[in-house]
Amino acid sequence: MAELLVIPGLALALWQILVMALDVPQWQLPGPWEILTAMVEDFSSLRAHLLTTYGNVLMGFLLAVALGTGLALAIYFSSLVGLTLTPFINIMCVVPVITVVPLLMLWLGFGREAKLIAVVAQSFPVINLNALSAFSNVAGPRLELLRALRASRFQTAIHCLLPSSIPGIFTGVKLAAVLALIAEVTGEISGGDAGLGAQTIKYTQFLKMPQAFACVFYVAAFGAIFYQSLGLIERWLTRDH
Amino acid sequence: MIELDKISKRFRARREEFLALSDIRLRVDDGELACVVGPSGCGKSTIIRIISDIIKPTSGRVKVDGITFDNSAPAPRETIRRMGFVFQIPNLYPWLTVRENIRLPLVVLGLKGRSWLDYADYLIGRADLSDQADLRPQSLSQGMSQRAGVVRAMVHKPDILLMDEPFGALDEGTRERMNLLFLDIWRETGMSVVFITHNIEEAVLLGQRVYVMATGPGRIVESVRVELGEREARTVEGHLFAEYVSRLNGIIGNVELEKTV
Ligand SMILES: Nc1ncnc2c1ncn2[C@@H]1O[C@H](COP(=O)(O)OP(=O)(O)OP(=O)(O)O)[C@@H](O)[C@H]1O
Ligand SMILES: [Mg+2]
Numbered sequence: 001m002a003e004l005l006v007i008p009g010l011a012l013a014l015w016q017i018l019v020m021a022l023d024v025p026q027w028q029l030p031g032p033w034e035i036l037t038a039m040v041e042d043f044s045s046l047r048a049h050l051l052t053t054y055g056n057v058l059m060g061f062l063l064a065v066a067l068g069t070g071l072a073l074a075i076y077f078s079s080l081v082g083l084t085l086t087p088f089i090n091i092m093c094v095v096p097v098i099t100v101v102p103l104l105m106l107w108l109g110f111g112r113e114a115k116l117i118a119v120v121a122q123s124f125p126v127i128n129l130n131a132l133s134a135f136s137n138v139a140g141p142r143l144e145l146l147r148a149l150r151a152s153r154f155q156t157a158i159h160c161l162l163p164s165s166i167p168g169i170f171t172g173v174k175l176a177a178v179l180a181l182i183a184e185v186t187g188e189i190s191g192g193d194a195g196l197g198a199q200t201i202k203y204t205q206f207l208k209m210p211q212a213f214a215c216v217f218y219v220a221a222f223g224a225i226f227y228q229s230l231g232l233i234e235r236w237l238t239r240d241h
Numbered sequence: 242m243i244e245l246d247k248i249s250k251r252f253r254a255r256r257e258e259f260l261a262l263s264d265i266r267l268r269v270d271d272g273e274l275a276c277v278v279g280p281s282g283c284g285k286s287t288i289i290r291i292i293s294d295i296i297k298p299t300s301g302r303v304k305v306d307g308i309t310f311d312n313s314a315p316a317p318r319e320t321i322r323r324m325g326f327v328f329q330i331p332n333l334y335p336w337l338t339v340r341e342n343i344r345l346p347l348v349v350l351g352l353k354g355r356s357w358l359d360y361a362d363y364l365i366g367r368a369d370l371s372d373q374a375d376l377r378p379q380s381l382s383q384g385m386s387q388r389a390g391v392v393r394a395m396v397h398k399p400d401i402l403l404m405d406e407p408f409g410a411l412d413e414g415t416r417e418r419m420n421l422l423f424l425d426i427w428r429e430t431g432m433s434v435v436f437i438t439h440n441i442e443e444a445v446l447l448g449q450r451v452y453v454m455a456t457g458p459g460r461i462v463e464s465v466r467v468e469l470g471e472r473e474a475r476t477v478e479g480h481l482f483a484e485y486v487s488r489l490n491g492i493i494g495n496v497e498l499e500k501t502v
Contacts, residue, residue, distance in 0.1 A: 141332045148293050148326040149349045150318045159345065163336045240336050240377045 030210040035217055038210035046199065046218065053184055053195040054222055056112055060119025061180040065173060067120065068127025073161070075128075076135045077153050093125035097183045101190045110192030115184055122183035123176035127169065134168025135161050167241065170234040177230055181223050243269040243292060243401060243433060248301035250287055250459075260458040261287050265301070267452055267461065271400075274427060274434040276444035278489065279454025285437040286329070287459070289403045292435065293324055305401070322350060325394030325432075327404040331386035333378035333393075340365060340374040343393045350397050357396075364392035367426055384415045391423060395430065402427075402434045409438065420446055441493075445469075445485040453489060455496040463492050 012032040018024075019031035026034060039046075071089070075082040097118045104114040138161060146156050162169075188197025196215040203212035248265040251258050262284040269275040277285050290296045292303055294316035302311045306323070310316040325346075333342045344361050347353075365374050368388040378386055387407055394402060408416040420443060427434060438444050444451045445467055453463045467485055 141328050141330060142334070144295060145326065145328070145332055145345075146349065147295055148321065148324065149346055150321050151349045155349055159349065160334070163334065240379065 027207040027209050030213055034210040035213040038214040039217055042211055042214060046196070046215065049194060049196050049199050049215075050218055052112070053188065053197070053219065056115055056119060056195070057180050057184045057222070057226070060116050060184065061123060061177060063116075064120045064124035064176050064180065065127055068124040068172065068176070069131050069162075069169060071124075072128050072131035072135060073153075073157050075132055076161070089125045089128055092121060093129060097122040098186045098190070101187050104187075105191045112194070115187035115192075115195075118187045119180045119183045123180040126175045126179060127172040130172025130175075131165060131169045134165035134171075137168065138164045166234065166237050170230065170237075174227060174230050174234075177226050178223065181219065181226070185219060242271055242304070242306060243267075243435065244304040245288070245292070246302045246304065248288075248291060248298045248303065250284070250291065250296070251299045262291075262298075263458040263460045265459075265461055267464075269401075269433050269435055269450075271433055272431045273449050274436060274447055275450045275452065276436045276438060276448030277452045277454060278438055278441055278444045278493075279459070280439065280456055280493075282459075283454040283456040284459030285439075285454065286405050289326075289405050289435060289437060292401075293326060293403055294321055322397070323399050324401045324403055325397070325399035327391050327394045327402065327407040329406045329409060331378070331383075331390040333381075333386055333389055335377060335379055337377075338375050339370060339378055339381065339389050342378060343374075343389060343396055346393060346397045352397055360398070361396050364396060364426075368392045368422070384411055384419065387411060387419065388422070391419075392426075395426070395432075398430070400432060402432045404434060404436045406437050406439065408443070409440070416440075416443065417446075423447070441486055441489045442482075445482060445489065451489060453492050453496075455493075457500070462496055465489060465492075 016031045016033055019029060024031075030038075071081075071085060075085060100121075101114065101118050104117055108114040108117070142160055142164060143156065146160055151159065184195070185197035188195035189201055192198055193202070196219050200212050200215040203209070203215065245265050245267040248262055248267075249260065250262040252261050253259075265284075265288060267275070267277075267288070277288065279285055287296070291298050292305070294303070294310060297312040299312065302309050303316070305316070305320050308317060308320045310320075333339070334345070337345065340361070343365060344358070347357050347361065362371075362374075365371055368391065370385060370389060370392075373381055373385060378389065381389065387410075391404075391407060394404075408419050411419065424447065436444075436447055438447075448467050451465045451467055452461050453465065454460065455462045465485070465488065469479070469481055469485075
């Protein structure tokens with residue numbers, strides 16, 4: 001783990017040295033030291049925005065996991081549901097959510113609802129598609145065991161489909177984590193004044209670049225930790241697979 | 242009692258129809274252990290899937306304990322739940338312990354209470370898996386895994402056990418020990434058993450009746466009643482045993498011969 005930080009540390013040091021050596025003005029590009037200072041000094045004013053962004057991403061992401069996996073089960077068990085929903089999900093998968101964010105804000109205002117919907121809409125299709133393909137790859141005999149016992153669909157899902165498919169589902173879940181963060185920040189940039197996205201824009205407009213970069217760093221740190229944690233959860237869940 | 246009456250099964254694969262089973266008549270009395278031997282692809286697994294109503298026959302009827310089902314009438318869930326199923330591979334779930342795997346049918350069938358759990362533990366002991374019960378199946382040998390698969394199929398006290406080449410992947414020594422152990426457990430339970438194998442010695446050792454199958458289309462060419470004496474029933478070395486084996490080999494040889502002519 002620690003050795004993973006060596007290269008980024010060196011890069012930051014180089015960045016700092018270059019900024020100082022070339023005398024780059026702060027409003028063009030602040031050095032990492034100024035940014036870190038801003039992250040600490042402005043923490044109290046950024047805290048509410050931090051919580052808004054992180055909270056929305058986590059909530060939207062969890063909803064997307066439930067929705068994506070739940071719909072995958074519904075599609076798996078019912079070809080009618082599949083026929084009805086698959087075209088829409090496929091489209092949602094390739095449409096960048098930023099294209100509909102203005103519309104969502106027109107309907108729902110600049111508050112958190114529009115952003116939450118954007119996060120869910122952007123991140124659940126990839127979970128859905130990956131879960132579905134994992135379900136259809138479950139080995140025949142594993143399912144036949146339950147079919148021979150005439151297990152219900154619910155039992156089949158919890159005893160076999162879901163545990164068998166954790167690696168496949170997590171492929172989608174990890175992508176969804178990234179997409180959720182992108183969708184949330186995009187939403188914040190598009191309207192409203194809450195969240196790290198909105199703050200980045202605000203500070204940039206006032207040329208307060210260390211603060212703007214501080215917001216970017218807070219977003220990046222969250223994304224990295226979020227993604228890595230999911231990897232750890234996956235490893236733990238599949239420790240016996 | 243299990244009775245297959247004029248069962249046929251056609252599979253359709255890429256526009257081509259092909260007859261996997263033709264005119265299968267087979268009968269297993271209560272408490273009887275019937276073996277089905279035949280070459281790879283003759284439709285042995287398909288027969289078992291039809292009995293357990295996982296796939297539908299194209300024509301013909303299945304009768305289990307007086308209940309008839311066919312391609313229009315599905316088997317009642319209760320009838321199928323009186324069956325146990327042993328697969329060609331152990332088919333244990335890697336995320337459950339050995340004990341949890343063996344108890345899984347109890348969970349699915351909603352059989353609760355101390356006595357069921359005790360019976361599961363009894364079977365675990367009977368299969369000599371007590372020391373491994375709380376391990377994951379990955380740490381089991383092939384023989385142990387397959388024993389776990391066998392007792393899992395028995396844990397809900399089924400009347401009928403359907404076994405699809407359960408010991409086919411094991412080496413000969415292990416298989417023989419498994420056969421003898423299985424015979425002992427089976428005698429305690431009095432289940433009717435359909436035991437699929439491609440090994441003639443195994444069929445003679447286990448079966449009270451042996452159905453011999455052939456391919457192209459999959460069909461039963463002969464059924465042989467096996468009566469080994471009390472003494473010979475526990476070994477593969479006796480004189481009578483050898484006689485049955487050579488008789489069955491003869492039947493299979495004749496089928497092969499007819500095919501080449
Ligand atoms: N779902 C299916 N669709 C198409 N063909 C099938 C299907 N299931 C089985 N078959 C074919 O039917 C034939 C009989 O298959 P089956 O698995 O019953 O044979 P088997 O006697 O059990 O063989 P083995 O000893 O190799 O297990 C084979 O030719 C197989 O390819
Ligand atoms: Mg088979």
